[in-house]
Amino acid sequence: MTTFYLVRHAAHDSLGSYLAGRMEGVHLGPAGREQAERLARRMQRETFAAIVSSPRERTRETAMAISVLAEIGPVEIDPDLDEIDFGAWSGKTFDELNTDPAWRRWNEDRASARTPNGESMDDVGRRVLGRMDALRRRHDGETVVLVTHADVIKAVVCHTLGLPADRCFRFEIDPASITVVADDGQGARLIRLNEGV
Template identity: 55%
Template structure:
């Protein structure tokens, strides 16, 4: 009995790579991101997805809505466990500004030990996303479920399944609108794909 999770990173917003969107809830997909989401949705339409869960952020909701429409799924369920890392006061800052912050440098070197200012550690993120996946795997056996989330949340989950420290995050590329996949069952879990570009 195996549950397959399609780990979808949201499609691109107009400032991907320029600023840390974090939990800034009103960041929408840009024109390129909407086109990405539409292509991704068309590719996933034949995957027999049973349910879609998404982070509360607008960019994930818009990506999930495109997948739901193409797959004839009536409802996208919001899951706080899939929310972006709580970056605290870093949310909304440009990477140019963040790169001058010594704590930001420490965070990117030792995420297992460093807490964001007023926010989470990567271990917090890993705990919440794994608890959610384990609960779904126990309940929704032999189904394929799409989880629309954020790069670092997906990295945290994959690191856990692979038995890696969260400090290995930078070894995993998780691009906008990419799909990674994990299978889970009573026997454990395994990574099927990482960062597949379906667009």
């Protein structure tokens, strides 16, 4: 059995005002750094074997805060944990996006809709679940921290609970939150959802 702590990155300065996606240079702001420190102190209560992070700056900074206090490193960077590839939508404000029919379809039908770069929620789920399966084999009986993004975590939760991807709006994944999934190779179980710090 491998236990995964799925951690959403702490807040960046403009969280909620535009879609950051895979844009470069999106760092934690002052409030996000404070969130990351609280999260790191919370994670000190746990014992884990590895920390794996999405390549985005905001996830790496969150992972580093955990790594420093837990004295576990280095942080492994893994593109399979990356944010959804939103392509041309990245950097647009939500007011701009709400005028785009393709954006509205993406949010109404996550089970079949695709982003401008062609990624679907099922694609996201396949890549992250494939990485988790490899980590499960490598860290059997251990705990691994995965620092990633809200929709990536939602894809894992939907798969774990057997929900279609368009049910991802029925639960929240807040900045700097912890969701815990345990996997024995025969199937995963949701242990905790969206624990705040």
